[in-house]
Amino acid sequence: MLPKAILFDMDETLLTNTIPIDAAWREACETCAKKTDNFKPEELEHQLNIVREWYWSDPERHRLGRLNLLRARTEVVRMALERLGCSDEQSSAAIAMDYSLLIDRSLDYFPDAEDTLRHLVKKGVKLALLTNGAGEVQQQKIKRFGFSRYFPVRLIEGELGFGKPDRRVFEQALRILDVKPQQAWMVGDDLKRDIAGAQQAGIYSIWCDYEKKGLPEGTNIQPDKIICNIAELLSL
Numbered sequence: 445m446l447p448k449a450i451l452f453d454m455d456e457t458l459l460t461n462t463i464p465i466d467a468a469w470r471e472a473c474e475t476c477a478k479k480t481d482n483f484k485p486e487e488l489e490h491q492l493n494i495v496r497e498w499y500w501s502d503p504e505r506h507r508l509g510r511l512n513l514l515r516a517r518t519e520v521v522r523m524a525l526e527r528l529g530c531s532d533e534q535s536s537a538a539i540a541m542d543y544s545l546l547i548d549r550s551l552d553y554f555p556d557a558e559d560t561l562r563h564l565v566k567k568g569v570k571l572a573l574l575t576n577g578a579g580e581v582q583q584q585k586i587k588r589f590g591f592s593r594y595f596p597v598r599l600i601e602g603e604l605g606f607g608k609p610d611r612r613v614f615e616q617a618l619r620i621l622d623v624k625p626q627q628a629w630m631v632g633d634d635l636k637r638d639i640a641g642a643q644q645a646g647i648y649s650i651w652c653d654y655e656k657k658g659l660p661e662g663t664n665i666q667p668d669k670i671i672c673n674i675a676e677l678l679s680l
Contacts, residue, residue, distance in 0.1 A: 452630075597620050
C-alpha cells in the first residue's frame with residue numbers, strides 16, 4: 445500500500461543533468477583556455493577535481509555554497525587556478541559561468557520520474573517537495589519543470605532559513621500535509637540530508653541509488669528501502 449504522503453527531494457532524485465559533471469567542467473575549461481595561454485585545460489581540470497572534493501566535503505561550506513552556486517563555483521575555480529600559479533579572476537568567473545550554463549541547459553527529469561508523479565497524484569497520495577539551495581534558483585526549476593502541478597507543498601532551504609537534514613523541514617511538511625510521520629515516506633538521493641534527516645523525524649526513508657553503486661563503505665546510515673528507478677515506488 446502506498447502511504448498517505450510522500451516527500452521528495454528534487455535534484456538528483458527527480459531531476460538530473462544529461463551531461464556528466466566532469467564533462468561540463470572539461471568543456472568549460474577548454475573553452476576558456478582557447479582565449480588565454482595562462483593554463484592548460486587538462487591541468488586545470490585535475491586541480492578542479494581536487495578542490496571540488498575538498499570544498500564540498502565540509503558541511504558548512506556545502507551549506508553556504510549551495511545558497512549561491514555561481515559564487516561557490518567561481519571560488520573553486522579561483523583556488524584551482526592558484527594551485528597552478530595563476531591568479532586570474534576573469535578566467536575564474538568565465539569558467540564558472542560557462543559550467544553553470546552547461547549544467548542548467550542539461551537539466552531534465554529522470555526517466556519515469558514525471559510519469560511516477562502523475563500516477564501518485566491520481567492515486568490520491570499527498571506530495572511535498574523538499575529541496576535545499578537558493579530560493580530563486582530552485583523556484584526557477586520548479587516553474588521550468590511544472591512541479592506545482594504535482595506538489596502543493598514546496599519547501600526551499602533558501603526561503604525557510606533552514607534545510608535538510610534539519611528535522612524542522614520534514615516536520616513542517618508533515619504539518620502542512622496533515623499527516624503523521626508513520627503515514628509518510630521520504631524519497632531522496634542524499635544519505636545524510638534526505639535519509640538520515642527523515643529518519644530522525646520518524647519517517648520511512650527510501651534512498652535512490654540510480655547508479656546501482658550500493659551504500660558507501662563505512663556509512664552508518666541505513667535506508668529503510670533502496671530503489672534503482674523511481675517507478676519502483678508504485679510497486680513497493
